[in-house]
Amino acid sequence: MTKPQIVIIGAGFGGLACAKALGNSDIGVTVVDRRNHNLFQPLLYQVATAALSPADVSEPIRRTLARYGNIRVLMGEVNGIDSEGREILLSDGARLPYDSLIIATGSEYNYFGHDEWHHHAPGLKSVHEARQIRHRLLLAFEQAERSTDDAEKRRLLTSVIVGGGPTGVEMAGAISELGSFMIAKDFDSLSRDQFRVLLVEAGPRILATFPQDLSDYAANYLTRIGVEIHLNTAVQDIEPDRIRMAGEWLPAGCIVWGAGVKASPAARWLGVEPGPAGRLPVDPRLAVIGRPNIYALGDTALALDADGKPLPALAQVAKQQGLYLGNALKAELLTGAKSPPFVFQNRGNTAVIGRNAAVFDFGRWHLKGRLAWFLWAIVHVWLLVNFEKRLLVSIQWLWRYATRQRGARLIDEDAVGHIMPPPAADPQRPH
Amino acid sequence: MTKPQIVIIGAGFGGLACAKALGNSDIGVTVVDRRNHNLFQPLLYQVATAALSPADVSEPIRRTLARYGNIRVLMGEVNGIDSEGREILLSDGARLPYDSLIIATGSEYNYFGHDEWHHHAPGLKSVHEARQIRHRLLLAFEQAERSTDDAEKRRLLTSVIVGGGPTGVEMAGAISELGSFMIAKDFDSLSRDQFRVLLVEAGPRILATFPQDLSDYAANYLTRIGVEIHLNTAVQDIEPDRIRMAGEWLPAGCIVWGAGVKASPAARWLGVEPGPAGRLPVDPRLAVIGRPNIYALGDTALALDADGKPLPALAQVAKQQGLYLGNALKAELLTGAKSPPFVFQNRGNTAVIGRNAAVFDFGRWHLKGRLAWFLWAIVHVWLLVNFEKRLLVSIQWLWRYATRQRGARLIDEDAVGHIMPPPAADPQRPH
The missing domain is CATH 3.50.50.100 (FAD/NAD(P)-binding domain)
Structure with missing residues (x-):
């Protein structure tokens, strides 16, 4: 029997946490990102205001994941998903097959119709x-x-x-x-x-x-x-x-x-009707509704808390979801065990002013x-x-x-x- | 009597050394550079090979010179010199008058006729x-x-x-x-x-x-x-x-x-016949031959040592010439004293291999x-x-x-x- 193959699109807080949870397991993992580096976004404003250098707040994704023998890192731009054929499509025409797909592509700024x-x-x-x-x-x-x-x-x-x-x-x-x-x-x-x-x-x-x-x-x-x-x-x-x-x-x-932000174009790739801010509706286990074997997390996903309110687009949400999803998939693929739904633990919210x-x-x-x-x-x-x-x-x-x-x-x-x-x-x- | 005005074009090793030598004197100094920062070029190869960040090897020129009340720093691109009218011409049409002008514009790579x-x-x-x-x-x-x-x-x-x-x-x-x-x-x-x-x-x-x-x-x-x-x-x-x-x-x-390098286009600005590698011929006091009140140093200048051989295009030459010229002009403008010719002190030459x-x-x-x-x-x-x-x-x-x-x-x-x-x-x- 060949190893199950998981593809993770996006190496932000969520994607990386998920990859690490799957690290050194008996599952093949491929992380695809259009950048070669992950970014510690909370300090990016200090790069914009000349306090830090870009390299202080970013690291090559393959360096972060180098210690995991089962994880492959590819730099490439995704521009479509063939959910029938279980493949993702890259902008240079390459196709990448998956058994399970995790979409962690984050969000982009929303110019409310004025992209110019x-x-x-x-x-x-x-x-x-x-x-x-x-x-x-x-x-x-x-x-x-x-x-x-x-x-x-x-x-x-x-x-x-x-x-x-x-x-x-x-x-x-x-x-x-x-x-x-x-x-x-x-x-x-x-x-x-x-x-x-x-x-x-x-x-x-x-x-x-x-x-x-x-x-x-x-x-x-x-x-x-x-x-x-x-x-x-x-x-x-x-x-x-x-x-x-x-x-x-x-x-x-x-x-x-x-x-304000909107989710990356993942809903369009899947042909799914997006929720508010373009987010992909997911079930309590972060599975994209109506698309088997596809999961979404972080800013990309419209996940609801116990009260039915959408979880906020925060780094800590993405990180917890990544960790949860990595462990849940590992359990399911390797032992068949089904994990309980994801529960967000609020660690506190912060902003620096000066x-x-x-x-x-x-x-x-x-x-x-x-x-x-x-x-x-x-x-x-x-x-x-x-x-x-x-x-x-x-x-x-x-x-x-x-x-x-x-x-x-x-x-x-x-x-x-x-x-x-x-x-x-x-x-x-x-x- | 108004203060004499010195303009220094270029804030590399030579231009900065010259400006510092003139710092806090009774002379008005303007430093013009097309960049906002000076660059520690000897370590630039480490930026190119991902060992250091750009900000580690560069600093805003106005920060370096902030402690000198008589020095003004302008970011601007020079594209000509009116040596009759004693003005330098900036690319946006502005003109800057000088009493003495120091050209320290360094060198650029020489593609030997293949700029493409x-x-x-x-x-x-x-x-x-x-x-x-x-x-x-x-x-x-x-x-x-x-x-x-x-x-x-x-x-x-x-x-x-x-x-x-x-x-x-x-x-x-x-x-x-x-x-x-x-x-x-x-x-x-x-x-x-x-x-x-x-x-x-x-x-x-x-x-x-x-x-x-x-x-x-x-x-x-x-x-x-x-x-x-x-x-x-x-x-x-x-x-x-x-x-x-x-x-x-x-x-x-x-x-x-x-x-291989060639001097920046200073010779063209002055209408002077350049020496080898486009360098500006200067006399033993670094004055450009045939252009009164204009001096050149570093990679831009063709200065000769005691044996009549051209001084090499090295940071230490530019630095020593800058220091010499700053002090010589200060003495001449403030007391009328004429300095002895410039003599290069070789501090040793180095290259790192690995x-x-x-x-x-x-x-x-x-x-x-x-x-x-x-x-x-x-x-x-x-x-x-x-x-x-x-x-x-x-x-x-x-x-x-x-x-x-x-x-x-x-x-x-x-x-x-x-x-x-x-x-x-x-x-x-x-x-």
């Missing part, structure tokens, strides 16, 4: 986007230093972050700190009052998934360090150098998108301020993939904490050409 | 190129792992380094070590005998600027770790997936250029092997720009030394699209 905004307002889903944001920010400051036009200086020094969730809050805090520091220390012709950071949220409060007191704390902290929070404000349009909100165009040097400021929601009790920030730092260093990265990130954080310097304020030469120059003022353009 | 090769065989002059080489190398390994065609696997696993100078030798050693390690540890379907690293040199020996015994040592070491050295071999043509030498096409997955292997040429005595390697590492950590980078690089080196792991094996998503896919086999194409 993506180029002007990158999100924070990949190293490439983080680097783009870093380049735009730093380049805008360099251009502002050289500009002799006051309005243009103000435009270049205006950053707008769309979306008041954890990513938006982290970015707003970090950009505000970085900008204030650079203006105070390194730029002769710029002044603090030309520098603006706006955090724009369509709903009535920031950190809407957190309790009210933590939202309030975050809003107060951000306001104190100079971030302008605009609530109940929807974005209407985005162009390379400006953004329209509440009917008004605001010229901006850097626009960042963090306003130097010495973070919030933790543990359900029953809430934590905020310096202690929360310290806990946040400890937890995130601990969650990094290996000892070397823990050491490197710790040292850089200690250094930044002591000096407020950023280590990675680097504009790649090719970025200057890629990022569109501000268009010349055009009186014909509607305002 | 640049896209297929990047050199090692910028972070962008180093990252390109890293992506190509790592992507070739990923593609080889997936390929089922043996010839294609061999092509992808063949790296060719053009030029047997220090850069070529460093790259050949590092690629050989990286590839062997990845094949042994992380790639299931690749074997060591499919992996080839070729070092191609047009002259009769590698490290031609070093004494014969050190050249021999380097050649023996490289041969022992599996690098194929091809001497007296000129490159005739380069295409995306192959290189022609000695009349034969060799299919290759990664081609790196390190075969783990535990480097060479040092101190003129009278030569050093090679493990001790030379250790000295090389100490010196290069010491030369890094600040304490944080020294610490980070030291830790990463200790980690790599203990584990042979590389920390930055990262393929940026956008690279996959940028790097041309191997063309389909074409029987029409001349061989």
